[in-house]
Each structure stands twice: as C-alpha cells, then as structure tokens.
Amino acid sequence: MAQHKVDFASNAGLPIALTSVDKLLNWGRSNSLWPLTYGLACCAIEMMASGGSRYDFDRMGTIFRASPRQSDVMILAGTLSKKHSEFARRLYDQMTEPKWVISMGSCANTGGMFNTYATVQGVDRIVPVDIYLPGCAPRPETLQYALMMLQKKIRSESANMNNNKKQDLRLI
Amino acid sequence: MQVTNKLSPFFENLNFERDDNTMVINFGPQHPSAHGQLRLVLELDGEEVVKALPDIGYLHRGIEKMAENMTYNEFLPTTDRLDYIASTANNYAYALSVERLIGLEVPRRAQVIRTMLLELNRIISHLFFIATHALDVGAMSVFLYAFREREFAMDLMEDYCGARLTHSAVRIGGVPLDLPDGWIENMITYTQKLPENVKMYEDLLTENRIWKMRLEDVGTISAENAMSWGCSGVMLRGSGIKYDIRKEEPYELYSELNFDIPVSNSCDSLGRYKLYMEEMRQSARIIEQLVLMYPKTEPKLMAHSPQYISASKEEMMTQNYALMQHFVLVTQGMRPPKGDVYVPTESPKGELGFYIKSEGEPYAYRLKCRAPSFYHTGLLQELLVGTYIADVVTIIGTTNIVFGEVDR
Numbered sequence: 001m002a003q004h005k006v007d008f009a010s011n012a013g014l015p016i017a018l019t020s021v022d023k024l025l026n027w028g029r030s031n032s033l034w035p036l037t038y039g040l041a042c043c044a045i046e047m048m049a050s051g052g053s054r055y056d057f058d059r060m061g062t063i064f065r066a067s068p069r070q071s072d073v074m075i076l077a078g079t080l081s082k083k084h085s086e087f088a089r090r091l092y093d094q095m096t097e098p099k100w101v102i103s104m105g106s107c108a109n110t111g112g113m114f115n116t117y118a119t120v121q122g123v124d125r126i127v128p129v130d131i132y133l134p135g136c137a138p139r140p141e142t143l144q145y146a147l148m149m150l151q152k153k154i155r156s157e158s159a160n161m162n163n164n165k166k167q168d169l170r171l172i
Numbered sequence: 173m174q175v176t177n178k179l180s181p182f183f184e185n186l187n188f189e190r191d192d193n194t195m196v197i198n199f200g201p202q203h204p205s206a207h208g209q210l211r212l213v214l215e216l217d218g219e220e221v222v223k224a225l226p227d228i229g230y231l232h233r234g235i236e237k238m239a240e241n242m243t244y245n246e247f248l249p250t251t252d253r254l255d256y257i258a259s260t261a262n263n264y265a266y267a268l269s270v271e272r273l274i275g276l277e278v279p280r281r282a283q284v285i286r287t288m289l290l291e292l293n294r295i296i297s298h299l300f301f302i303a304t305h306a307l308d309v310g311a312m313s314v315f316l317y318a319f320r321e322r323e324f325a326m327d328l329m330e331d332y333c334g335a336r337l338t339h340s341a342v343r344i345g346g347v348p349l350d351l352p353d354g355w356i357e358n359m360i361t362y363t364q365k366l367p368e369n370v371k372m373y374e375d376l377l378t379e380n381r382i383w384k385m386r387l388e389d390v391g392t393i394s395a396e397n398a399m400s401w402g403c404s405g406v407m408l409r410g411s412g413i414k415y416d417i418r419k420e421e422p423y424e425l426y427s428e429l430n431f432d433i434p435v436s437n438s439c440d441s442l443g444r445y446k447l448y449m450e451e452m453r454q455s456a457r458i459i460e461q462l463v464l465m466y467p468k469t470e471p472k473l474m475a476h477s478p479q480y481i482s483a484s485k486e487e488m489m490t491q492n493y494a495l496m497q498h499f500v501l502v503t504q505g506m507r508p509p510k511g512d513v514y515v516p517t518e519s520p521k522g523e524l525g526f527y528i529k530s531e532g533e534p535y536a537y538r539l540k541c542r543a544p545s546f547y548h549t550g551l552l553q554e555l556l557v558g559t560y561i562a563d564v565v566t567i568i569g570t571t572n573i574v575f576g577e578v579d580r
Contacts, residue, residue: 040209045337049319049323081231084209114233114235136338137336
C-alpha cells in the first residue's frame with residue numbers, strides 16, 4: 001500500500017501498523033524454519049547430509065525437528081508410496097499453522113522414475129506444495145536454495161495466513 | 173472393513189485398549205530412528221516388549237516388476253535406489269548377475285576400478301551406519317564427525333562419476349570411465365587419513381560408559397538364530413560365524429587381495445559396532461593394494477562382446493558394423509541367452525544378489541533381489557521381544573537396515 005493513499009484519519013492508522021507487524025512476523029517466521037525430519041527414501045540421505053557437518057543448516061536457523069507439532073516446514077524427501085500417503089496427510093494436518101511444504105526430488109514432485117502401481121505420482125495430490133525441488137537426488141545445495149526461496153516467499157506473504165492462497169486440494 | 177482404494181492405515185484396525193495389562197504402541201513409519209519407513213507395532217508389558225511386529229511396505233515401489241518391462245541396461249540406474257547408501261554395491265551385484273548370464277569377461281582395469289568403488293562404498297555405508305547409530309543412541313558429535321568424513325568419500329565418488337548418491341558407476345561389461353587425473357592421489361590421502369579418524373570414533377565411543385551401557389548385551393543373537401533367520405554380513409559375523417562372500421565365493425579381484433574378516437563372539441550390538449569399525453580399516457587396506465595394481469593394467473574399460481556390449485566411441489565412429497550393433501543394442505536392448513542366474517555378493521549390509529531369469533528376450537522374465545536388510549528386518553520380531561523400549565532404537569540401529577532394499 002502506497003503511503004500517500006493511506007487515510008490516517010480512518011481506521012486509526014491501522015494499515016501502517018499492520019504492515020509493520022507483517023514484516024516483523026515474517027522476519028521471525030522465515031529465519032527460523034524448523035523442518036520435520038520426514039525422510040522417505042534416497043533424498044532423506046541428502047537431507048541428513050544437509051544437517052551434517054559440511055552443509056550445516058543449523059547456522060541458517062533450520063533445525064530439524066522430530067515432531068510435526070514443533071515444525072513449520074515439511075520436507076517430503078523421497079518416494080511417497082500409496083500405503084504411506086495417508087500418514088503424510090495426517091502428519092501435515094498435525095502441523096500447526098503457519099506451515100509450508102517442500103517437495104524434494106523427482107519422486108516427490110511427479111513420481112519420477114517410479115511410475116508403478118505402488119507410488120503416488122506427485123505429493124501435491126496429498127498435500128499442498130510450496131516449493132518443488134528437482135533432482136534425483138537433489139544435492140544439499142539445492143535444498144539450501146529451496147529453503148532460501150521459501151524464505152523469500154514467506155517474506156512476501158501476509159502474516160495473516162487466511163489471506164494467502166493455498167492450493168485447493170478439493171479441485172484435484 | 174478396509175476400502176481398498178481409500179487405503180486406511182492398518183492400525184485403525186488394531187485394538188489399543190487391552191484388558192491384559194499390556195499396552196500396544198505404534199512406532200513409525202515417521203520416526204527419526206526408523207531408518208526410513210519402518211513401522212513397528214509393539215506390545216508392552218510395563219517397559220518390556222512382549223511382542224513386536226515389523227510392518228513393511230511403506231517404500232514399496234515395485235522395482236522388481238519394473239525390471240520386467242525394462243531392458244537390462246535401462247534397469248541399471250533403478251538399482252541405485254535399492255540400497256541408496258551404497259549404490260555402487262547394487263549396480264555391481266546387478267551387473268555381475270547379467271555378466272554371468274551372458275558369460276562376459278570384464279577387462280582387468282575395469283575390475284580394479286570396480287573393486288575400488290565397491291570398497292569406497294563400503295566405507296561410505298559404514299560411516300553412515302556409525303553416524304546414525306550413534307545419533308540414535310544419543311551421541312551427537314559422532315554423527316558430525318562421521319558425516320564430515322563421509323563427505324570426503326562422496327567427493328571422491330563425485331569426481332569419478334558425477335553423482336553423490338545415485339552413482340550408476342558400474343555398467344554391464346565394465347565401467348564407463350577411466351579414473352580422472354589426480355583421483356588416485358586423493359584416494360591415497362583419504363585412505364591414509366581414514367584409520368586415524370576411525371581411531372577417533374573408537375576413542376569417543378568404545379570406552380564411553382553410556383555407549384557401553386546402551387549397547388552391551390543388547391540385541392543378542394545366537395549363532396543358530398542368526399543362521400536360521402538368514403542373516404548375513406556383519407549380523408552373522410557378529411555372532412561368531414566367519415562367513416564373508418568375498419572369501420567364500422570370491423568375485424572380482426578379492427581372491428588376489430589380502431584382507432582379514434573380523435569376527436566377534438560377543439553376539440551383541442557392541443561387538444557388531446566393533447566389526448564395522450574394523451571393516452572400514454580393512455577396506456582402506458584393500459584400496460591401498462588396488463592402487464598399486466591400477467598402473468599395471470591395460471587401458472581397456474568395457475568387455476569386448478559385440479552381441480551384448482556397444483563398442484567404444486572411437487570404433488563406432490570408424491567402423492560401420494560397430495555402429496550397427498550399437499543401434500540395435502540401444503533400440504532393442506541386449507538379448508541374453510535363455511537361463512537363470514544368481515550371484516551373491518557381499519554388500520556393506522550383507523549378502524546381496526540378483527536372481528535373473530531370462531527367456532532370451534531383451535527384458536528379464538523375472539528379477540528377484542535378495543536384499544540383506546529384508547532378512548534383518550524379519551529378525552526384529554524375535555530380537556525385540558524381552559528387551560526394554562529404550563533398547564528398541566539401539567536394536568534397529570544395529571541391524572543397519574535400509575528401506576529401499578527391504579520394500580524394493
């Protein structure tokens with residue numbers, strides 16, 4: 001909102017105050033993204049490597065959590081099978097708002113090379129996905145970049161999650 | 173009743189409320205120490221496990237079925253995704269089976285490179301084991317040290333084949349590339365440094381009071397049990413049976429190499445952990461011998477067998493017949509003779525082998541992967557009974573299972 005269009009007389013100057021709150025909240029949210037340790041297959045090994053000593057994601061405020069209740073980001077790393085898909089949805093539902101999803105690797109994006117009876121052809125059929133991350137398996141640098149893109153996205157969002165458009169799963 | 177297309181998880185059908193003083197808890201499939209997607213349904217009496225049911229299939233991708241619709245060369249990259257911690261071991265086991273089916277002789281330089289890569293993968297896998305096992309038991313710093321070391325080994329793999337995790341570095345009939353410049357020197361530096369680092373992990377863990385309390389006499393397998401459950405690799409050698417396929421049925425260059433097979437009679441997790449540490453030293457020793465063998469070999473990387481293997485790029489560009497063969501092999505795929513084959517290899521986790529039945533078609537009629545982790549997962553239902561709930565994580569860690577090859 002351009003400043004000169006703000007009518008300070010009405011709403012007690014609320015629009016200005018709210019944009020500042022947005023900024024503050026998004027600054028906090030984007031700099032402490034706690035992903036859920038949700039390793040499914042090969043990409044999980046690269047996800048662990050990114051938590052390991054060389055890539056060390058902890059220094060970016062990305063600390064892996066074992067419980068969905070404590071995490072903000074779900075990194076779906078690997079092939080999601082149909083048998084597992086209901087668990088994935090359940091874990092997503094257990095996460096508290098605001099929450100984001102990164103689909104890591106070809107299998108999670110589209111089913112990848114496993115076009116069989118057992119695999120889900122893209123996790124976006126199960127949970128709404130914010131960032132798609134190509135590669136088989138993506139390198140830790142790629143995951144790093146994805147997290148940076150997600151931070152960028154969070155900073156441009158409204159702090160009120162109801163204003164942000166999410167993929168509507170009912171349409172699929 | 174289960175609606176098949178809705179796929180509700182099976183624990184919906186479990187009765188969690190019991191009258192007999194036991195408690196049923198669900199472990200996994202999303203658990204940081206479930207090594208991927210293991211799900212256990214544990215029946216507890218107090219803190220003691222009375223019954224354990226491993227539930228697998230959460231990573232079932234239908235790899236064996238895929239093999240029936242893919243040409244032999246097409247399927248090779250899929251084997252990377254079986255045991256994704258040591259991909260080359262899978263590539264190799266598959267390539268070896270197909271080579272035996274065809275009856276190919278692999279050039280010596282390719283054999284040297286393959287054995288080097290196999291042992292490097294063993295080191296990578298064992299470092300990963302010690303990192304995750306220590307992390308599960310509660311030793312965070314070992315995880316960081318072991319991952320640092322593992323990254324250097326992965327750098328070597330990356331210099332060779334360009335991939336960190338999914339290598340496809342071994343092809344049917346040889347290897348695609350020669351070693352890059354300076355690779356051998358880096359390798360020597362790494363193998364010289366490795367024993368020092370292994371020593372450091374041992375200093376951190378072996379005499380550590382907490383580590384000993386968590387591992388000693390936990391996950392005890394008797395020799396009879398280990399054999400009857402089909403254990404292999406360290407799980408078998410940890411129970412006092414000296415059985416290593418590299419020595420029993422030598423493949424590749426193992427019959428020419430000097431190395432020891434460490435065996436432990438303690439039958440528990442601590443004994444197995446010591447074996448893993450010793451095996452890393454032995455792998456470094458093997459690589460040092462291979463480095464000396466490498467310069468004495470002819471620079472030929474792929475087997476000569478025009479019916480099955482494409483000729484080198486140079487021949488293809490100069491000889492019409494080689495180009496024609498290549499065209500047929502790419503468009504139709506190789507057609508191995510009728511017959512079936514099974515070749516066991518010693519992967520970092522145990523006996524890994526591919527059973528291939530060929531009907532003379534470019535596609536395998538049936539491909540079965542004998543993965544060691546599958547048998548070790550089955551063992552859990554006996555191993556966990558009678559232990560405390562805190563030891564469950566230790567026991568899963570010590571079996572060193574990977575779900576890519578359990579569920580396939």
